Amino acid sequence: MIVEERLGMLTPHRRGHSERVAEVMRSLAERHHLEPQDAHLAGLAHDLARELPRPDLLAEAARLGLAWGLEEEEEPVLLHGPIAAKWLEAAGVGTPSIWSAIRYHTTAAPGLDPLGRALFVADGVEPGRRYETRAMLYDLAHQDLDAGYCAVIEQTLTYLQEKGLAPHPDMMEALRECHSR
Numbered sequence: 001m002i003v004e005e006r007l008g009m010l011t012p013h014r015r016g017h018s019e020r021v022a023e024v025m026r027s028l029a030e031r032h033h034l035e036p037q038d039a040h041l042a043g044l045a046h047d048l049a050r051e052l053p054r055p056d057l058l059a060e061a062a063r064l065g066l067a068w069g070l071e072e073e074e075e076p077v078l079l080h081g082p083i084a085a086k087w088l089e090a091a092g093v094g095t096p097s098i099w100s101a102i103r104y105h106t107t108a109a110p111g112l113d114p115l116g117r118a119l120f121v122a123d124g125v126e127p128g129r130r131y132e133t134r135a136m137l138y139d140l141a142h143q144d145l146d147a148g149y150c151a152v153i154e155q156t157l158t159y160l161q162e163k164g165l166a167p168h169p170d171m172m173e174a175l176r177e178c179h180s181r
């Protein structure tokens with residue numbers, strides 16, 4: 001099926017990351033009573049489009065009928081989640097919750113369900129990532145999914161700020177939602 005086929009096209013580096021995210025998803029699912037198979041699939045499939053070159057991302061998004069904004073125009077890599085989500089949906093693989101999780105795994109978004117929150121977290125805290133607070137965020141997300149999700153958003157914003165990059169509007173909306181909890 002599409003997931004194995006596309007996974008096979010990724011570099012070992014990316015495949016390793018996807019498998020680790022899928023493992024973290026399993027673990028978060030167990031802890032927070034999410035459907036374990038959905039969680040695993042979302043993890044495995046989230047980066048299926050991550051290695052498409054930028055011009056191909058725009059072309060593929062157009063082919064799939066996806067709408068995008070100025071942020072995606074400037075950084076087409078932002079389209080890799082929405083594209084992978086559409087691939088699964090078009091193939092009838094997964095559920096709306098999985099597609100939404102994959103779609104928003106890069107930016108987070110307001111109103112994300114627990115599976116979507118878990119995927120955003122798992123992508124950021126899988127053990128292949130190297131930054132100081134990773135293990136702390138991993139543990140926090142296992143104790144309290146929403147607290148972990150909001151802390152990973154904060155961590156991402158700090159990282160973007162250090163790099164002088166502007167955060168995506170969806171991430172700012174998600175942050176506002178965190179602050180209104």
Ligand SMILES: [Fe+2]
Nearest residue numbers: 046047050106
């Ligand atoms: Fe990604």
Ligand SMILES: [Fe+2]
Nearest residue numbers: 017046047123
């Ligand atoms: Fe990823």
